[in-house]
Amino acid sequence: MAELGRAALLLTLGLSAYALLVGGYAAWRGRRRLAHSARNALIASFFSTLVAALVLVAGFLRDDFSLAYVADHSSKALPTPYKLSAFWGGQEGSLLLWLLVLTGYAALAVWLARKRARDLVVWVTPVLGGIALGFSWLLVAVSSPFDVIAAPADGSGLNPSLQNPYMVVHPVALYLGYVGLAVPFAFAMGALLSGRTDERWIVATRRWTIVAWTALGIGQLLGAHWAYVEVGWGGYYAWDPVENAALMPWLAATAFLHSVMIQEKRGMLRVWNVTLVSLAFCLSLFGTFLTRSGVVTSIHSFSKSTIGPWFLGFIVVAVVFAIGMIWYRLPQLRTTAKLESLVSREAAFLYNNLLLVALSLTILWGTAWPMVSEAVRGETMVVGRPYFDFFLRIFGLPLLLLMGIGPLVAWRRASLRGLARTFAWPAAVALATGVALIALGAGSSTPGLVAYTFSAFVLASIVHEFARGTAARRALTGEPIPTAFGRLIGRNRRRYGGYVVHAAVVLLAIGIAGSSAYDSVSEGRLAKGESLAVGGYTLTYRSLGEREGPNATEVRAVLDVRRGQKDLGTVKAGKNAYSVEQQVSNEVGIRTDYLTGEDLFVIAEQVNDDGTVFFRIFVKPLVNLIWLAGIVFLLGSVIALWPDAREERRLATRYANARERSDTPATT
Amino acid sequence: MIWVVLAAVLAVAVVIVVALPFLREPAPASDELHALDPAERSLLDAEEARDRALAALQELEADHRAGRISDDDYRAVVGSLRRDAAEALRALDRVSAAGTSDAKAKIH
Numbered sequence: 181m182a183e184l185g186r187a188a189l190l191l192t193l194g195l196s197a198y199a200l201l202v203g204g205y206a207a208w209r210g211r212r213r214l215a216h217s218a219r220n221a222l223i224a225s226f227f228s229t230l231v232a233a234l235v236l237v238a239g240f241l242r243d244d245f246s247l248a249y250v251a252d253h254s255s256k257a258l259p260t261p262y263k264l265s266a267f268w269g270g271q272e273g274s275l276l277l278w279l280l281v282l283t284g285y286a287a288l289a290v291w292l293a294r295k296r297a298r299d300l301v302v303w304v305t306p307v308l309g310g311i312a313l314g315f316s317w318l319l320v321a322v323s324s325p326f327d328v329i330a331a332p333a334d335g336s337g338l339n340p341s342l343q344n345p346y347m348v349v350h351p352v353a354l355y356l357g358y359v360g361l362a363v364p365f366a367f368a369m370g371a372l373l374s375g376r377t378d379e380r381w382i383v384a385t386r387r388w389t390i391v392a393w394t395a396l397g398i399g400q401l402l403g404a405h406w407a408y409v410e411v412g413w414g415g416y417y418a419w420d421p422v423e424n425a426a427l428m429p430w431l432a433a434t435a436f437l438h439s440v441m442i443q444e445k446r447g448m449l450r451v452w453n454v455t456l457v458s459l460a461f462c463l464s465l466f467g468t469f470l471t472r473s474g475v476v477t478s479i480h481s482f483s484k485s486t487i488g489p490w491f492l493g494f495i496v497v498a499v500v501f502a503i504g505m506i507w508y509r510l511p512q513l514r515t516t517a518k519l520e521s522l523v524s525r526e527a528a529f530l531y532n533n534l535l536l537v538a539l540s541l542t543i544l545w546g547t548a549w550p551m552v553s554e555a556v557r558g559e560t561m562v563v564g565r566p567y568f569d570f571f572l573r574i575f576g577l578p579l580l581l582l583m584g585i586g587p588l589v590a591w592r593r594a595s596l597r598g599l600a601r602t603f604a605w606p607a608a609v610a611l612a613t614g615v616a617l618i619a620l621g622a623g624s625s626t627p628g629l630v631a632y633t634f635s636a637f638v639l640a641s642i643v644h645e646f647a648r649g650t651a652a653r654r655a656l657t658g659e660p661i662p663t664a665f666g667r668l669i670g671r672n673r674r675r676y677g678g679y680v681v682h683a684a685v686v687l688l689a690i691g692i693a694g695s696s697a698y699d700s701v702s703e704g705r706l707a708k709g710e711s712l713a714v715g716g717y718t719l720t721y722r723s724l725g726e727r728e729g730p731n732a733t734e735v736r737a738v739l740d741v742r743r744g745q746k747d748l749g750t751v752k753a754g755k756n757a758y759s760v761e762q763q764v765s766n767e768v769g770i771r772t773d774y775l776t777g778e779d780l781f782v783i784a785e786q787v788n789d790d791g792t793v794f795f796r797i798f799v800k801p802l803v804n805l806i807w808l809a810g811i812v813f814l815l816g817s818v819i820a821l822w823p824d825a826r827e828e829r830r831l832a833t834r835y836a837n838a839r840e841r842s843d844t845p846a847t848t
Numbered sequence: 849m850i851w852v853v854l855a856a857v858l859a860v861a862v863v864i865v866v867a868l869p870f871l872r873e874p875a876p877a878s879d880e881l882h883a884l885d886p887a888e889r890s891l892l893d894a895e896e897a898r899d900r901a902l903a904a905l906q907e908l909e910a911d912h913r914a915g916r917i918s919d920d921d922y923r924a925v926v927g928s929l930r931r932d933a934a935e936a937l938r939a940l941d942r943v944s945a946a947g948t949s950d951a952k953a954k955i956h
Contacts, residue, residue: 181851182851183851183852183855184851184852184854184855184858187852187855187858187859188855188858191858191859191862195862195866198866206881207881210880210881210883211879211880211881212869212876212878212879212880212881213869213870213873213876213879214869215881216868216869217866217867217868217869217870220865220866220868220869221862221865221866223865224861224862224865224866227862228858228862231858299881299882299883299884302881374883376884376889378889378892378893378896379896380892444900445900445903445904445907446900446904447896447897447900588916590908590911590916590917590921590925591904591907591908591925592925592928592929593921593924593925594917594921595918595920595921595924597918597920598917598918598920598921601918602916602917602918645916648914648915648916649914651914652910652913652914652915655913656913830899
């Protein structure tokens with residue numbers, strides 16, 4: 181079976197090389213059949229990679245421990261869903277998943293854009309082929325998942341922290357995001373290579389960018405929830421290098437999604453947009469490098485490997501190529517349109533961009549600092565949480581405020597008097613919220629108070645926007661309110677979808693501020709019958725039980741929970757001891773109050789032989805708004821992504837001439 | 849052995865897919881890719897500029913109607929947007945006319 185997997189990957193390598201070299205030649209010399217052939221090679225590379233992936237899946241499901249990768253990451257006792265997720269539980273499988281998603285995206289992107297931007301796609305094919313070539317080379321020559329060994333009686337099992345339902349979906353979502361950024365990058369480079377710097381690359385990649393950005397955002401939230409329920413330290417984000425690695429490209433892509441609107445509306449920022457899309461992609465490569473190379477210490481990192489230098493070389497090639505192309509096409513990218521006023525929507529978007537990029541680069545510096553210090557001083561120095569928290573406040577809070585300001589300012593220029601009128605209502609709500617919070621005793625954390633006040637401002641401006649738009653539509657058409665509301669969104673999907681995403685970010689900010697600035701913690705060693713009080717709750721350690729799970733011994737302490745005189749039931753926390761993996765994991769107990777969004781979070785840090793348990797207990801106000809934000813974020817993205825028939829018709833008319841001409845072979 | 853045969857079948861299949869454009873058209877009248885010529889690119893640029901100008905005007909009207917933009921701000925901007933839109937339409941007419949005469953010249 182390993183032979184088929186290896187052969188399939190070898191074919192992907194050949195097809196990618198063909199797409200790069202022959203596709204590049206065909207685009208350069210204008211050879212139609214060769215260009216189609218290269219496109220077919222890129223599409224075929226998805227199917228050959230799919231065969232390789234299926235071989236590996238079959239290896240896991242059949243407990244084929246003659247495959248070294250299966251033996252290292254699975255065992256007979258491992259439950260079937262985790263045998264599937266063990267696919268990406270190690271380096272080789274993760275790289276194969278990267279390649280599978282990349283070739284899948286590439287095949288779909290060039291196929292869907294083959295009509296509207298055919299002369300662009302011929303240049304996109306070699307760029308995507310080049311990226312696929314890099315990854316398939318790693319899988320064929322450096323880190324193959326199909327290495328064969330003498331099959332042991334059983335495998336080594338899967339890291340217990342990866343035996344969690346979130347690990348079945350979180351890496352896939354994250355990779356859909358990381359890899360998805362290759363599509364807008366390839367189209368931007370295709371536009372620069374072909375010299376066609378019109379808007380078609382943006383039109384062709386608009387949805388791809390939103391899909392990748394949404395997947396990356398959802399992937400990070402799923403990862404945060406995994407850390408919250410599985411890692412067992414009481415938090416959801418630790419500024420871990422690998423967490424940062426996913427956040428940085430997401431921030432750059434967020435900046436791109438905003439700045440691209442300025443290009444669409446005003447024809448400005450062409451250089452900035454290709455730079456941002458390149459930055460987002462290179463950061464996604466850097467993220468994969470951090471995860472896979474073992475150069476940083478992280479709970480997500482796997483053992484040190486030999487792919488680091490290869491990957492670094494790959495990143496250098498991508499960066500040099502992108503900078504070179506932007507430099508080469510600089511004269512064509514320059515525009516005559518200028519920023520007319522510092523008080524305008526494009527200016528607000530520009531401020532948003534600068535803050536997002538500054539935050540992204542600051543995180544990059546903090547993340548790369550251990551490597552830089554190692555290289556320069558010979559000793560690894562790590563910047564801690566205070567560094568990241570400081571810059572999150574410095575850049576994040578103004579960003580939050582701008583989210584409320586930007587959409588309400590007119591394009592080109594706006595008067596201060598007009599702005600004062602527009603912002604009167606949201607500002608009044610924000611002020612009232614701030615005063616009320618201080619009165620309620622929330623003034624203990626200044627950043628928390630500012631975050632809540634700004635959040636109130638943004639939420640008020642979003643509600644005001646929906647209300648005002650619905651009223652205007654109702655006045656114009658006489659439609660009932662629900663119809664006017666629905667059609668308002670339906671006719672302006674990107675705008676109102678964007679507002680819903682903004683609402684999600686506000687929920688996220690409220691959840692983060694609440695759970696980090698206003699949380700309570702208490703810890704202590706309890707014997708049966710003893711109690712611990714925290715944040716208004718009283719927990720009494722009642723009993724300790726043990727049972728055999730499918731592949732682990734599960735020890736659970738049971739605690740009675742009371743708030744005042746009210747009995748709130750029980751919560752269980754403990755540990756799992758995995759016999760095959762020879763590892764122990766924390767299994768936290770969480771009691772959620774769905775009305776307030778608060779969690780009571782219990783960690784059984786140490787279970788002693790005498791039956792006493794050392795507990796650490798947190799009360800995390802509003803933390804569930806973070807997970808709710810994920811659902812709202814997805815809803816907003818779907819609204820923004822949903823095809824708009826009128827927009828499609830307009831674009832179809834615009835590109836009809838170009839398409840008709842390029843559909844037919846040249847006759848001269 | 850079965851896996852080696854399957855690998856061979858896969859290899860043959862991808863070779864056929866890659867060769868398909870040549871199998872379908874062994875001797876085409878022309879094998880040249882049509883790239884947009886300067887006139888077509890000017891037309892595309894002019895159409896983009898027109899769409900941008902009209903969309904800006906449309907959005908301004910909608911924002912003003914919804915009360916997002918004050919009367920003063922509306923008056924300050926609408927004139928230049930209308931001029932931009934008119935200029936974009938005139939530019940598109942010019943480019944289209946030039947394109948039409950180019951096409952006629954090629955035919956004759």
